[in-house]
Amino acid sequence: MFGPLACKPGSSVNNKTGSWRVESRPVFLHKNCIGCKMCVTVCPEGCVSGPGKNAMEVDLAFCKGCGMCALICPKKDIEMVKEETQK
Amino acid sequence: MKELLEGSMVVAKAIKLCRPGVVSAYPITPQTHIVEHLAQMVADGELDSQFVNVESEHSAASVVLGSEATGVRSYSATSSQGLLLMAEVIYNIAGMRLPLVMTDANRAISAPINIWNDQQDTISLRDAGWIQIYAEDNQEALDFHILAYRLAEDKNIMLPVMVCMDGFILTHGIETVDMPTQEQVDKFLPPYKALYKLDVDNPQTLGPLADPDCYTEARYAIHATQKKALELIPELTAEFAKVFGREYNGLIEGYQLKDAERVIVAMGSVCGTIKDVIDELRQKGKKVGLLKITSFRPFPAQQIYDALKNISKVAVLDRAVSLGGGAPLATEVKAAFFGKTRSPKVISSVVAGLGGRDITKDTVKDIYSMLTQKEKACEFMDLKPELLKENYE
């Protein structure tokens, strides 16, 4: 029986939305980061993570390049750079 | 045990025996008594159920959708306008493969507003994927609700079941019924074990978006399951007979078919009247019979074919009409014979009893008489032509 189309939890991780990026990607400079983790809080994809000071990372497999992390960082430690044409 | 009860109370007691965990409904004549009786049972502590008084039928159906999705056997009841208001939820429940059982007290559809019995309401939802069973009398209404839960919750089915009973005629009719015991029902109907549900220990997503890549398969699956139900229903009724001592075919019932020359095909309480007329006419040597349809969905085309292929004249009596088209039951019965080598010489289509107009024994006799004439297409048997002369100039 092909039933109610129930989906297994969290299976969306199979969809690598990083392929959406066309303009820019975030680069974490790891220079002035104070580990406030606002970048983790505001990322709509939930793909920023890390233990703390100067050690935060983005999972580019999912990052859509929206730029919210760069804008929110109080120490301007995240830069949006042009997406390379070759990945 | 034999009890003399109003039809609504029969249904309420049958539901109580099935032990639903959540009951939710919105009042609409002539379903009201069923739900009121259940409310009283809950209030008196006789029924351990969450009783949810909702603000519309759309919400009633949605509440029981939510509770079935959480793995709890649930119940609702409605009629006519209420059924149409919850129509999109009805489709939703079937599409989500939730084994809900719901009573529909068959009633005519507005406009013009009319609270009396015909079958237009449930017939108009025949495409939704629900199994639809029609009761002839209150004993069938009782038994079919118990059967319905067992059928719906079968692992190979997992489709909702609508038990249709003629409004007022059955819901408010007082009959003697044989009420089973709780032990008998518990033996036939085990507790509901959901194949999939909302459970924090095993999280799943239900009701996702299905794009063109997978929607077709979901619909095909329901269609295929309905065909499986055609096989399963007679198996379940055989088991039912062993536990409760009453036999049903579950799909069709033939009455005096063996040597019949003229047969009426019908659904619901009118079959009782037809059987009385047959008994009378048989006394006079007339070879007449009845084919009662119990299961409208799945439609038992093969069983109907086998029952009628050697009958020379058939009239299909519809208590509904597809305005601008034909009569729904007749259309499907005729289709069962198309392209086959054997078939009745005449399959006439007649419509009667809309909006609660009584189908009297005389009307039934007229149908049998009319079968000596040319084939009729969607003939309104009890029309009052004098009422049609209205002028707005």
Add this chain to the structure above:
Amino acid sequence: MSNHLFNSGHTACAGCGQSLAVRLVIDAAGKNTIVANNTGCLEVFSTKYPETSWEVPFIHSLFENAPAVASGIESALKYLGKKDSVNVIAEAGDGGTADIGLQSLSGMWERGHDVLYICYDNEAYMNTGIQRSGLTPFSADTTTTPKGAKSSGNLRYKKPMPEIAMAHGIPYVATSSIGFPQDIVRKVKKAFTIKGPKYLQIHVPCPLGWSYPSAKSVDMGKLAVDTGLYPLIEYEYGKLSVRKITPKPVDEYLKAQGRFKHLWNNPDGIKKVQEVADNNIAKYGLKAEPQPEQPAV
């Protein structure tokens, strides 16, 4: 990578305010939560068979019935004796809440179900193409209240959903915004300490529908609050508390979004929107009192 209950891989627009709010909400609610969701952007971008972003049990039924479905889930949990250990959330967009779903929501509140209802307010029917809803703000340009030679956008004011919730006598009513992410988390956690119906309306800016660069969603949320256009209020058992603001003029907010472009050179139009903000500030007492001068020592 993921210790979230709402995973990456969903197909929301880059910078989507709602996807951010959803993750904050469900992480705050925890894994013992069941979610019922109306049709809208969220359901479409997070549950496309066979993929789902949800790590908790989730059900989508129709456009207007999440409150009724949640009522059924809550009743089933009560029957099973499990209600005390499971949170139930019903959620929808602004259209699904204030318009088509209002009856179902009102019924759930009136019956007193122990459910947190969340309205993700992006101020239009975004999923179907930016059409106007009952929560579209005054003067906004939408596809069904477009600006034109004879029109300056939406002529109506936001339906007062928090007041409608309060009128039902429910114990917890609040608004929040992705401009203040910690506020969302605090309010969700607070809501689940209270038994009974709860309402939380979260402002979730939409880069596509409002026409602003995707990076600025959080900024838009902050501005809406700081101008007084989106008051951050909280009613706990009827007692009101607010987030005080030093009001900014609405110009900055309007000029940052393409949906108000027709107002950019229209001082009269801006003045009318300023009135809306001023009314909110007066009504809720939003204005922060200036701190008294410290005496020089």
